[in-house]
Amino acid sequence: MIIIGEKINGTRKMVAKAIQDRDTAFIRQLAEEQAKAGSTYIDINAGTPPAREPGDLVWLLENVQAACDLPVCLDSANPEALKACLEIADKTPLINSVSGEKTRIDGVLPLALKYRTNLILLALDDAQGIPETSDGRMDIIQRLVDLALDGGLTQDQLLIDPLVTAISTGTENAVIAFETIRKIKVAFPMVHITSGLSNISFGMPLRKIINRTFLAMCISAGMDSAIADPCDKDLTGTLLAAEMLMGKDRYCMNFNKAYRSGRIGA
Ligand code: THG
Numbered sequence: 001m002i003i004i005g006e007k008i009n010g011t012r013k014m015v016a017k018a019i020q021d022r023d024t025a026f027i028r029q030l031a032e033e034q035a036k037a038g039s040t041y042i043d044i045n046a047g048t049p050p051a052r053e054p055g056d057l058v059w060l061l062e063n064v065q066a067a068c069d070l071p072v073c074l075d076s077a078n079p080e081a082l083k084a085c086l087e088i089a090d091k092t093p094l095i096n097s098v099s100g101e102k103t104r105i106d107g108v109l110p111l112a113l114k115y116r117t118n119l120i121l122l123a124l125d126d127a128q129g130i131p132e133t134s135d136g137r138m139d140i141i142q143r144l145v146d147l148a149l150d151g152g153l154t155q156d157q158l159l160i161d162p163l164v165t166a167i168s169t170g171t172e173n174a175v176i177a178f179e180t181i182r183k184i185k186v187a188f189p190m191v192h193i194t195s196g197l198s199n200i201s202f203g204m205p206l207r208k209i210i211n212r213t214f215l216a217m218c219i220s221a222g223m224d225s226a227i228a229d230p231c232d233k234d235l236t237g238t239l240l241a242a243e244m245l246m247g248k249d250r251y252c253m254n255f256n257k258a259y260r261s262g263r264i265g266a
Contacts, residue, residue: 001243002041002159002192002225004073004094005034008060010047019046019056027060028067035068037230037263041094042068045075054081061085073120073227079107086115094118097161098148100125100140105147113151120159120194121145123180130163134179137162138187141180145188155190159225164195167210168203174214181221193218194225197235208234216242237264 007030010016018026031042042064046056057076064072071091074082082095095112097120098104112119121144123137124130131137141160148158162180165173177200181193200214201207212235215226219242230236236258244255258264 001219001239002194003039003230003239004041004043004096004194004225004227005037005039005230006043006196006227007034007229007231008043008064009045009075010056011045016047019048019060022059024063027063031064031067031070034230035070037236038258039070039230040225041073042070043073043075043096043227046081050078050080053078054084057081058084058088061089065090077104077108079111082108082111086111086117092117094120094159096120097122098144099123100144102126109147109151112148113153116153116157118157118159119148119153120161121148122161123163130165132176134162134176134183137176137180138183141184142187145191155188156192158188159192159194160184160188161194161196164197164199164214166202166204167200174200174217178217178221181218181223185222192225193223194227195223196227208232211235212238215239219243219246233264240264 008015008027010019034042044057044060044064046053046060048056061072071093073094073096074085075096076082095117098109099122121141123140125140128136145158162177164177167173184193195218197211197215201210204210216238228235240255240258243249244252249255
């Protein structure tokens with residue numbers, strides 16, 4: 001599983017304050033704990049206005065690089081901020097993200113191609129927003145994968161986000177995500193599939209139970225990455241159990257190791 005640790009996100013109040021105050025210790029702590037908990041990438045999202053974002057995102061990147069050995073996931077649509085980070089990143093980042101929107105294709109895709117980064121592709125565009133059907137989402141994904149491969153990236157460098165909408169606003173919304181995941185696996189066997197988990201449960205009680213169950217069901221449909229909090233032991237336990245049950249954990253080694261080291265369990 002490719003785990004993208006989501007905790008350094010400026011939409012969270014504590015992180016916004018740490019960015020404002022340049023609280024280096026706080027950000028380094030978040031990077032370190034997510035690295036220890038098994039992250040593959042550390043997501044950084046400054047969530048600040050465009051004029052401040054390049055400086056803020058570079059500051060976050062410098063602190064993550066000082067705190068751990070993991071590459072970052074650059075969670076920004078701002079070409080200036082992305083470029084500044086790509087110039088100083090010491091490991092190949094993951095760019096989050098390019099969609100079918102013209103501003104992203106013109107402003108972000110060329111940076112991913114130039115720096116040969118890994119790249120998240122989102123199933124939405126200017127004309128349709130997020131399509132209501134899995135076939136509508138596949139049309140956009142097909143176009144974006146073609147652009148990325150024509151530009152020299154490999155399938156293995158791509159993570160596709162089928163995009164998740166709230167179950168409270170549409171009975172079929174999780175099913176559409178499962179269908180999209182299955183179709184991506186058939187069309188592009190070597191790409192990775194990722195998703196955030198919290199959109200599914202907007203407007204519902206007991207959100208963590210819904211998020212965790214959704215994660216297990218996405219993994220069973222073929223998802224092999226998640227944007228999540230790896231320090232959440234219940235969530236990580238569900239993730240490792242689902243992966244093991246899918247036949248992707250030889251001798252149950254990952255699950256047992258995580259249990260023995262205290263990453264999962266009470
Ligand atoms: N797809 C892609 N990128 C994404 C998302 C996605 N980036 C942003 C987001 N979704 C994933 N990241 C986060 C980061 C933090 C939180 C949720 C998602 C979070 N939320 C708390 C909650 O939901 O309760 C509230 C905030 C807080 O703790 O203060 O922490 O889908 N490609």
